Amino acid sequence: MAQAAEITRSPRREEMVRAAARLFSERGYHGTSMQHLADALGLQRGSLYAHIGSKQELLFDVVEEGADRFLERGQKAVEMQALAAVRLRRLLVGHVETAIEHLDAATVFLNEWRYLSPGLAAVVQEKRDRYEGMVRQIVEDGIKEKEFRADVNVRFAARLVLSAGNWTYAWFRPGGEMGATEIGERFAELLIKGLEPS
Amino acid sequence: MAQAAEITRSPRREEMVRAAARLFSERGYHGTSMQHLADALGLQRGSLYAHIGSKQELLFDVVEEGADRFLERGQKAVEMQALAAVRLRRLLVGHVETAIEHLDAATVFLNEWRYLSPGLAAVVQEKRDRYEGMVRQIVEDGIKEKEFRADVNVRFAARLVLSAGNWTYAWFRPGGEMGATEIGERFAELLIKGLEPS
């Protein structure tokens, strides 16, 4: 009975999380049934529970995985020894690249995380706050170093940056005219220009 | 038996659409049951069907209502006799104002429209395309009149503008430090600056 549940590391389980990411991103959490998931894996509904504890746990795994990827990339950008504009560009490019390379997990992270139970949602909320904090840090540095205008509202600018990046997944289609990196760089170019003094 | 269904205009029905907008925005389409909706209206589940044809029809009404509001405001901005930058600002401010004034419908329009059946989704898709076309039109005019840089990718810039505006609902909370109009104007300021020549 639910003999796994804790040992998050089994190849079969990883496979399930991956399948769940795809299905949740396509049909939404509530629109995906355990039957859908079982079908995608060629199993019976009940057999899934040898590897996972619950559907909710599966959602958490997908969301957390998505969050961690953004955090990892963001951390690298923050730690750079470079102008704020350069760091901001790096973060934005990394953000868009991450969102597109792992489109499924990123979509679930952004759209479905609100269906987590309060306890699990808090864990994710903390990661979201931390990520937003990274962007704010860079913008603040830019203002302090007079790279950016003094009258930009830090929290507001950070949200603009994230807003732009977060909507990417909604219209990005692989094989389109632009790749992830180019999209990120163009975003960065326009946004940074808006932040700089005239 | 389903005596209404066509006469979309009855006060009780409007009330249901409004309640559905709130519930769908909070819990998602698939996360909202007819029982939830009935509870919110103080009715029994089955009684809803005297006023509506199906849950799907309700979703369509909410989504279309949201789409029409954006289109209406956008049209006004496009028709202005003014510089492209002014029209773009007007559109963005109107966009954010609309999203915030009708937060529920806007959230459903942006998040849940993909759960519409293909036929109904096509109707909404056409409206989305039309709206994006308005933004593109303004940006194109701006380039032609040399208000904006010649090297901006029109489709891309339009999407950046919409991306920024569309994420608003995710973090906006009524009673915060900024009102809808101010948010829209600050968005516009930053974005237009990025589009203008150095």
Next chain:
DNA sequence: TCGACCCTAACGACCGTTCGTTTTTCGACC
């Protein structure tokens, strides 16, 4: 022989929708 893996069956609950019946509403008529 053991344990990992999956199947089958079943659980109680809830899903969206239908429909015949009952209650409420409200304008027309005495």
Next chain:
DNA sequence: GGTCGAAAAACGAACGGTCGTTAGGGTCGA
């Protein structure tokens, strides 16, 4: 102004189906 009748609105039981989850038993490779 009170009464009546029809239309509108709501009830409440039932429909077939699906939901997430549990549990026990079988299969098979190590």
